[in-house]
Amino acid sequence: GIQVEQSPPDLILQEGANSTLRCNFSDSVNNLQWFHQNPWGQLINLFYIPSGTKQNGRLSATTVATERYSLLYISSSQTTDSGVYFCAVHNNAGNMLTFGGGTRLMVKP
Amino acid sequence: GAGVSQTPSNKVTEKGKYVELRCDPISGHTALYWYRQSLGQGPEFLIYFQGTGAADDSGLPNDRFFAVRPEGSVSTLKIQRTERGDSAVYLCASSPTGARYTDTQYFGPGTRLTVL
Numbered sequence: 764g765i766q767v768e769q770s771p772p773d774l775i776l777q778e779g780a781n782s783t784l785r786c787n788f789s790d791s792v793n794n795l796q797w798f799h800q801n802p803w804g805q806l807i808n809l810f811y812i813p814s815g816t817k818q819n820g821r822l823s824a825t826t827v828a829t830e831r832y833s834l835l836y837i838s839s840s841q842t843t844d845s846g847v848y849f850c851a852v853h854n855n856a857g858n859m860l861t862f863g864g865g866t867r868l869m870v871k872p
Numbered sequence: 873g874a875g876v877s878q879t880p881s882n883k884v885t886e887k888g889k890y891v892e893l894r895c896d897p898i899s900g901h902t903a904l905y906w907y908r909q910s911l912g913q914g915p916e917f918l919i920y921f922q923g924t925g926a927a928d929d930s931g932l933p934n935d936r937f938f939a940v941r942p943e944g945s946v947s948t949l950k951i952q953r954t955e956r957g958d959s960a961v962y963l964c965a966s967s968p969t970g971a972r973y974t975d976t977q978y979f980g981p982g983t984r985l986t987v988l
Contacts, residue, residue, distance in 0.1 A: 767914075794975070796976065796977070798979075803981070804961060804981060804982050804984075805979070805981050805982075806915075806963065806979035808976060808978060808979075811976045849914050849915075851914070851915075858903065858905075858920050858927070858928065858970055858975075859905065859917035859920055859928065859931065860905075860907075860915075860917065860965075860977060861917070862914030862915050862916070863914055864913060864914055865913075865914050
């Protein structure tokens with residue numbers, strides 16, 4: 764099946780700093796989503812982004828499908844950004860999402 | 873509108889017991905998914921329903937796991953003869969149509985299952 768790798772696995776930031784999270788996938792995909800899992804375990808949709816660039820407030824994402832990667836940018840980080848960020852993809856094999864291992868982000872005040 | 877809801881939020885059971893986990897999808901969503909998330913890992917797919925039928929159950933780990941969605945809305949994940957290795961957070965998601973190329977999946981808060 765398709766492999767999804769995220770980097771870095773862990774990230775500690777000072778409040779106000781910027782960061783880039785990366786998601787690499789091993790095969791072509793038709794759908795890619797970024798999620799934030801908050802400290803209570805809820806998965807919150809950030810972006811549906813199979814290709815191109817989208818922005819939502821301090822967050823933006825870019826997917827380059829031909830090169831099999833996606834990037835999530837967090838600007839001016841806040842303590843509420845802490846949690847785990849997951850990238851998940853669909854491919855032709857089915858409707859399920861295949862998740863990466865996540866990036867665990869801690870933003871310190 | 874209301875999101876995906878799951879009950880119970882926590883379930884503690886003893887090895888060998890039977891458990892049922894419930895998922896209420898977003899109203900009108902035809903596709904429903906179950907995933908399992910072990911500590912420190914990303915969610916892993918278990919089963920996908922399109923309407924009342926299980927369209928893909930390739931992620932169910934063995935025949936102790938079974939899921940139903942009899943009326944195309946609420947779904948129940950059933951685990952027989954629970955084992956300690958079944959301990960995890962069980963997540964449910966729904967999407968409007970189940971279309972591969974356009975659908976966004978929305979997740980519930982999960983049920984944390986602990987098997988003693």
